[in-house]
Amino acid sequence: MSGQDGVKFDPKEHQHQRYNPLTDRWVLVSAHRMTRPWAGQKESVSEQQVVRSDPQNPLCPGNTRANGQVNPDYESTFVFENDFPALQPDAPDPPQGSDGDSLFQSKAARGNQVMCFHPWSDITLPLMRQDEVIKVIDKWAELVEELGATYPWVQIFENKGATMGCSNPHPHCQVWASSFLPNEAVVSDRSQKAYYQQHQQQLLLRYAEQEANRQERVVVQSSDWLAVVPYWATWPYQTMLLPRRRHILRLTDLTPEERRDLADVMRRLLTKYDNLFQVSFPYSMGWHGAPTGPHLSGGVDHWQLHAHYYPPLLRSASVRKFMVGYEMLAQEQRDLTPEQTKNIWGCDFLRHLNEPHFVPYHCFRGHCPVVPFLS
Ligand code: H2U
Numbered sequence: 001m002s003g004q005d006g007v008k009f010d011p012k013e014h015q016h017q018r019y020n021p022l023t024d025r026w027v028l029v030s031a032h033r034m035t036r037p038w039a040g041q042k043e044s045v046s047e048q049q050v051v052r053s054d055p056q057n058p059l060c061p062g063n064t065r066a067n068g069q070v071n072p073d074y075e076s077t078f079v080f081e082n083d084f085p086a087l088q089p090d091a092p093d094p095p096q097g098s099d100g101d102s103l104f105q106s107k108a109a110r111g112n113q114v115m116c117f118h119p120w121s122d123i124t125l126p127l128m129r130q131d132e133v134i135k136v137i138d139k140w141a142e143l144v145e146e147l148g149a150t151y152p153w154v155q156i157f158e159n160k161g162a163t164m165g166c167s168n169p170h171p172h173c174q175v176w177a178s179s180f181l182p183n184e185a186v187v188s189d190r191s192q193k194a195y196y197q198q199h200q201q202q203l204l205l206r207y208a209e210q211e212a213n214r215q216e217r218v219v220v221q222s223s224d225w226l227a228v229v230p231y232w233a234t235w236p237y238q239t240m241l242l243p244r245r246r247h248i249l250r251l252t253d254l255t256p257e258e259r260r261d262l263a264d265v266m267r268r269l270l271t272k273y274d275n276l277f278q279v280s281f282p283y284s285m286g287w288h289g290a291p292t293g294p295h296l297s298g299g300v301d302h303w304q305l306h307a308h309y310y311p312p313l314l315r316s317a318s319v320r321k322f323m324v325g326y327e328m329l330a331q332e333q334r335d336l337t338p339e340q341t342k343n344i345w346g347c348d349f350l351r352h353l354n355e356p357h358f359v360p361y362h363c364f365r366g367h368c369p370v371v372p373f374l375s
Contacts (some may be wrong), residue, residue, distance in 0.1 A: 011337050020232035021195065021203055022188050023330065027234050028326075028333040032338070050122040050169045059170035061119045076132070077115040077139040079175075085112045086176065113147075115139060115172040124160070124171050124280055126270035126357055133263035139258075140287065141251040143175050148250070148292030151177035153185050156251075159283025163312055163320065181291055188288060190302070196302030204304035207245040216339045219272065219350040224258050225265040229338040236314050236321055236336060237276070237350065239269060241307040248305045249288035269309075272353040277317035285309045 009016075015030040033190050059063040061073045067083040117136050118128060125133060147154045158173035159166040171355065181189065195203035211218055211228045219239055220227040226244045229237070241262075254262065273281035290303035314321040314335075326333055340349065 001182055012340060015064050018232045018257050020234075021207075022075065022231075023184075024187065024191050025141075026331060027232055029337055030333060030335060031337050035275045052122045054121060059114070059116055059119055059168050059172055060121060072110055074119055076118070076135045079113055079139065079143065082112045082114050082174070099297070112174060112176040113143070115143070115173050115175060117173070118147045121170040124270070124274075127359065128171075128267070130260070130263045130267065133267055134259055137244050137254070137259045137262055141254065144251050144289065144292065147175065147177040148296070150293055151179060152176050152291050152293035152295060153181050154292055155182065155185075155286060157284060157286035159284050161280065164284050166282075177279075183235075183287070185291065189291065192302040192304070193256070202247055202302060202304045204242055204306055205247055208242050212244055220265050220268045222261045222265050224261040227265055231338060233338045234323075234332040234334055235310050235312070236334065237273070237309075237311040238338075239309045239350070241265065241269065241309070242371050243305060247301075249300060249303055250292070250305055251287060253305070268355055269320055269350075271355055271357045272350045273309075273311065275353045275358050276350065277313065278358050279317045281311060282313065283311040 008347050011029065012031045015028065017026045017028055019026055040214070055062050055063060057063060059071075061075075061078070063072055064070050065080070065083055069080070069083075071078065088117070115136075117123075117125065118132060125136070128136075143156065147324070155176045155178070156173060157176075167353050192203050198264075199206070208226050208228075210233075212221065212226060217229045217231065218226060219229060224243060225241060227239050227241050230240050233239075243258065248258075270281070285307055287305070287307045289305040290300040312320045321334075323332070
């Protein structure tokens with residue numbers, strides 16, 4: 001069926017599909033659906049304060065964890081082996097291959113860690129000082145170096161906020177090293193490789209160059225980094241953080257200047273997130289860099305380091321987007337275009353939000369934290 005004769009296509013009005021070149025999948029954009037009423041689930045926004053140091057919290061300095069080990073009185077970042085690892089380093093391998101029927105196949109999996117960003121439980125990355133965020137980046141790079149010496153994939157990810165399934169408000173991330181390339185890595189590797197072979201240029205280096213020229217979806221930029229709402233974004237406030245100036249395979253390759261700049265861009269991006277609905281903004285984020293272990297010797301020039309941020313919220317701090325129905329059974333879909341500057345609920349495009357955090361710095365570094373956490 002064709003569309004209405006004589007009506008000019010407007011991406012803000014008319015549904016269309018956008019291609020995600022990293023996943024080789026399409027997303028349906030149907031901006032006109034924003035007007036639908038919402039009588040569904042709302043997240044509760046609690047004004048609850050997180051205590052700076054809770055004697056019961058196993059992630060705080062000096063406290064005892066579930067396995068009986070006592071944390072040191074750490075003053076910066078702190079990494080420990082997860083006491084409940086999804087990937088146990090010494091678990092026996094399952095029998096390789098299938099059990100005679102190709103529908104029932106298994107493979108070996110391996111090891112993981114928890115990394116605390118800061119000794120305080122009531123602080124988050126956007127409220128940390130730049131030097132404190134640089135220490136987080138340095139530690140991420142160290143972990144990629146250490147675990148990547150043997151494991152082919154080191155997945156650093158932060159689940160922030162109870163709504164993203166985070167079990168502890170203390171600022172932390174997880175690092176899972178696997179003896180295999182997980183699904184997302186396999187698809188991203190395949191897509192970046194195909195693009196590189198066809199164009200002799202890294203897909204994401206070219207993409208960063210294009211986004212920097214177009215300036216339609218850029219949220220924060222600096223001399224070395226870009227934070228953009230990807231053209232193919234599925235989540236309403238999804239962003240991607242990528243180096244814009246040179247080919248960089250992994251976090252380990254970042255220069256001290258690039259780390260300093262990254263810390264600044266991360267703080268600015270995350271401050272905008274918090275300022276959007278004036279809450280400690282929930283998300284899942286993670287780094288994707290070239291595979292490691294056996295891949296350290298080469299064959300991965302098509303890769304460009306980048307981070308994905310996937311926030312769950314839709315139109316307010318209390319209404320989230322659900323990836324259900326059509327998304328589960330047919331294809332991902334979004335209701336507003338990634339470049340729209342304001343939606344009908346009056347939420348500003350991230351780029352236009354203020355950069356000073358809504359919690360005044362002097363108040364925060366003292367002892368009156370007031371950032372509402374979603375429960
Ligand atoms: P999440 O909040 O993202 O679930 O991460 C907290 C992690 O901390 C989780 O993986 C680990 C959990 O297994 N943990 C320990 O390793 N020891 C503890 O004593 C508490 C929590």
